[in-house]
Amino acid sequence: MSQPDGDGDGGGAAMAEADPSPPPPVEWPEGGALTRDWVAGFASTLDWCSRHLPRERLPTVLPAPLVQRLVLAAAAILHREPNLVRVDPGPGQSVVVVGDVHGQLHDVIFLLRDAGFPSEERLFVFNGDYVDRGAWGLETFLLLLAWKVLLPNCVFLLRGNHESKYCTSAYGFEQEVLTKYKGEGPQVYRKFLRCFEDLPLATIIAGCVYTAHGGIFRGTIVLPSKRSKKGKKGHKYKADSTVDPTALKLGSLDELLKARRTVLDPPWEGSNLIPGDVLWSDPSLEMGLSPNKERGIGLLWGPDITQKFLSTNHLKLIIRSHEGPDARDKRHDLLGMDKGYTVDHDVECGKLITLFSAPDYPQFQASEERFNNCGAYIVLNPPDFASPVFHSFEAVKPRPAAHPFYDFEEVIDSDEELNLDAMDSGTSSR
Secondary structure (H helix, E strand, O other), X not given: OEOOOOOXXXXXXXXXXXXXXXXOOOOOOOOOXXXXXXXXXXXXXXXXXXXXXXXXXXXXXXXXXXXXXXXXXXXXXXXXXXXXXXXXXXXXXXXXXXXXXXXXXXXXXXHHHHHOOOOOOEXXXXXXXOOOOOOOHHHHHHHHHHHHHHOOOOEEEOOOOOOOHHHHHHOOHHHHHHHHHHHHHHHHHHHHHHHHHHOOOEEEEOOOEEEEOOOOOEOOOOXXXXXXXXXXXXXXXXXXOOOOOOOOOEOOHHHHHHOOOOOOEOOOOXXXXXXXXXXXXXXXXXXXXXXXXXXXXXXXXXXXXXXXHHHHOOOOEEEEOOOOHHHHHOOOOOOOOOOOEEEEEEEOOEEEEEEEOOOOOOOOOXXXXXXXXXXXXXXXXXXXXXXXXXXXXXXXXXXXXXXXXXXXXXXXXXXXXXXXXXXXXXXXXX
């Protein structure tokens, strides 16, 4: 197990503690292209600001135009990627898979150093949930976007359920942006929302590992048209009562590729249900495929469905995230998240793994007794990439003093019982 020494970026944190003078405002590189040195300096600046700068003064070092330029540059790259990204490592390349990080900037900086920074030899796949709950969601997501812009073919960012309008309004990220950027906040927040819509939904690594935030998904539901194709004016098609729109069958990768992901909040009803399934679903020890009634969106799936999904698609592993120690504390059928990962299904064709990369989560807890969980990341090595190497790590301590951007004492702990009426279901920011 890795134990942070408090110097999360290999030198930047120690320098930040020793130097109380603020760094100059961050500027886009003169040549127009990001460099490794620029990204390293950017990480150090973000770390310094989190320790020394009042949050409302962040724009003096991280100007809003710079933030928007970085978000737009990354979004342009992400928009061109398909829903299902094929990550095909070359000779000598390994792949690091990362789960939820939830605005815990210092733990992310440590993880990058501990695993080895992204490079042509070391690819990274992030499974979503970059923001909310933690105090530095904006800085965390910007750092990962900078790596994406620098190394677009080596860093892959997927969408989590918290990269949505509903979750960011309930769990702090919207308020974080508005607090830090004041009058420019609404415009900056809208740029983030558009970027969230561009995030792909899943990857397949080396042809044998499927990764997504929540997990698997149902097949496309074809609802009968309410309008007749031909006929007299005013006559409408009457839906066949024998058609059951909730009938569940396992979806195909082709259906995943065709789903519409550019929605502010993934729909929980209608025909475009695949994005919501991929982002919100959970595994179960009960056989079969069923609606996820606890969350009100997505699915529950059993070991038989994992076996079918792996077998049908010639895969060996599913790596998903989505459930931290708070969620698992309420589920007595599955293992806890103490180590940052669990093996939930072990079937003939392979395994289903839940990976969670935010240690000592959530940052703000209402009870005195904390979960004190470890975070973890997975390394997939050649030649087969199907034998995961787990790396657990503890939280960087002490964390800089910070205030929450949401009412953590009142908000539900595990995203259950969603207020579906508050979700902007099926609409886009475009």
